[in-house]
Amino acid sequence: MKKIILTLLIFLTSATIFGLDFSFYNADLRSAINDVSRTYNVQVILADDVVGTVDVFFQASNFEEALQKLLLTTNYTFAKVGNFYLVGGMNSPDKIRTTLYKPSIIFLKNISPKVAYDLLGTLSRYVLYSQTSNLLLVDADEQTKDEISDLISKIDVSNENRVFYYEIHEMTADEYQRFRQIEQVNKSAILTFSGSSFEIFREVMKIKGTFDIFGNVTIETVGEAKVNLTDPQFAMSIKSEKNTVNVSLLSGVNTVQIAMSDQKNHAVAMTQTNGKNFLIFMGFADNMKDDFAFENYESKKYFEFAIYDNQLSGKVCGHLSYGSTELAIVSDIYLYQTPPSTTGFFVGMEGNLIDQMYGKIMIGLQNMSPAVNLAIKDTTSMGFLKLKGELCDTWNLNGLTPLQFVAGVGFDLWNIEVFGGIRGKVQSAEPYIELSLSYEWIRAKLLWDSNDGYTFGGGIIVDW
Structure with missing residues (x-):
């Protein structure tokens, strides 16, 4: 008897320290939640809208950790109510939903609610706002609230103007081959540079185009802008945040995502449209300084x-x-x-x-x-x-x-x-x-x- 008790104590101690392993392959979500609850002898109430399958493999040392990892790839969350746990989602009945999601308010200091809403991307579905106020109402689980709050802290900064530069160059056959060699060395058709290394790259490429297109857009440090060109056909969506600028470049049917930062504020990307090869130079600066500006190599x-x-x-x-x-x-x-x-x-x-x-x-x-x-x-x-x-x-x-x-x-x-x-x-x-x-x-x-x-x-x- 003492041996059995000792073995049980060793098992419980190791499970507490190292955790239990769970493996669910194409498993019914409701059944998986019930399996985890039975393992820890915990009562769980599932809302009717909790459906689907899961493929997860994880280790957990307690029930809440296991349930959190199980729901990580789903749109559901949980809350502890008394001696039981409630699992549901945004589409659950109102009584369950108000228990799971307790709205919180974020007050904005520098940017408008509309700008904040747009910059939140897919997280904006958890946010409500009014144009006449300076606050956001966040209706989400605690983890999502933390993500939204962290993102707002990065974009709710004092607005100053930032300049985004671009240059579109139609490559000759020789320039195309030179860039392909650089592309093979770097294993990427998108290159980012600091100011000094970018100038070295420009010297290496020796770009001296006759029909290059140059331009710039003034945007807020936290804001968005768009550039649309018809000849050649290009569209750029620019999203600026405190320390980064992300560009979505659309040429024909191809979309290229380009990310720049304070440390690497210049980028080069190659793309094609209408059967021609183009090299896109771009960069951003917080003010109009000569050392940030692109040199216009167009010489007639x-x-x-x-x-x-x-x-x-x-x-x-x-x-x-x-x-x-x-x-x-x-x-x-x-x-x-x-x-x-x-x-x-x-x-x-x-x-x-x-x-x-x-x-x-x-x-x-x-x-x-x-x-x-x-x-x-x-x-x-x-x-x-x-x-x-x-x-x-x-x-x-x-x-x-x-x-x-x-x-x-x-x-x-x-x-x-x-x-x-x-x-x-x-x-x-x-x-x-x-x-x-x-x-x-x-x-x-x-x-x-x-x-x-x-x-x-x-x-x-x-x-x-």
């Missing part, structure tokens, strides 16, 4: 002037061009300072081949003779590493000049670009190193290769 016209000097040959070249990113007038005047001193020039038109990323063609006069300069090039990004390839040739009345090529690897960071590799004629290529600097409208370059030594120079480029 430009003027460029530069002078370069080669240390070995004594060649000085002046370059002048004016036009657009698609078609421009160019001229080069060069002078060899070493004897015998000679001068020359090229003047003509420069245009893009398919896309600016794939090269350029120049047609004009070189020293009064017709000439065609053809350059096919491509730059591919792999994370922050860049691979560059280029083929160049010139045709004139004497025929084709020897084919020249450039193959290099490098990187760019903020305003500095560094490349190294081999360049020159196919039969006699030599190593080279190239350093370029771009800051605002100023350009500078230093090039070294074993054939021509150092070439350095710089100039200005102004676009609008």
Whole structure:
């Protein structure tokens, strides 16, 4: 007898400390509740609307914990009334419902009841409000009340204006491939950044679109806004809270959810509409500071002037061009300072081949003779590493000049670009190193290769 009592005490002690295991697979909810109540020898009254099935596996050390875990995935709650427990829901008879749900009042200090109601999302079904008051009436179980109260504390803050920026860029084939490589590395088509790392990403992508769409929306720190565009067809729903901004981006039939925070207040997402690939840049700032604003890379016209000097040959070249990113007038005047001193020039038109990323063609006069300069090039990004390839040739009345090529690897960071590799004629290529600097409208370059030594120079480029 003592052994039986000792065994029973050990069982009860272990059940109290470690809990009991419950497993219900596709079980009738009412039957599952009754099974739990019999296990703990507790009386339970179920409202008529308590129906459904449950799939749960849990461990509990007492009846209330077990009942709470059992009802966790349902719309029902419970309350202790005297020596028994009452289980029901929002659709239970009034007497049961008023016992289960005791309304509470939340007073709002900074935002209107309508804004609070909208920002509560699915929890708003437990809330009643009046436009003429500053309070919310919450009719829910205690756990749901706590969730609503916690959310209200985050959004009921003093309202200040916040600016949401966006840029929609139609990607070229090369830009699409570069982003796909970055996407594969990050395993996501949605990227979020802090301000500094976002600028690095912009430099890596080298976005210079002609038909980009830029815009911004001023919203309250806690509030909502919408952006609707027809060409291309995009819709953005922006929900701003104290420390976060969430964007729902709709393009065609696709919806993308983007979450930003104070720490990562910029985001990039790729999406498609009407068979075209678009890159969406967006971000938010609490005021209009320059360091938050997106740079508008749209450039329709430009003027460029530069002078370069080669240390070995004594060649000085002046370059002048004016036009657009698609078609421009160019001229080069060069002078060899070493004897015998000679001068020359090229003047003509420069245009893009398919896309600016794939090269350029120049047609004009070189020293009064017709000439065609053809350059096919491509730059591919792999994370922050860049691979560059280029083929160049010139045709004139004497025929084709020897084919020249450039193959290099490098990187760019903020305003500095560094490349190294081999360049020159196919039969006699030599190593080279190239350093370029771009800051605002100023350009500078230093090039070294074993054939021509150092070439350095710089100039200005102004676009609008």
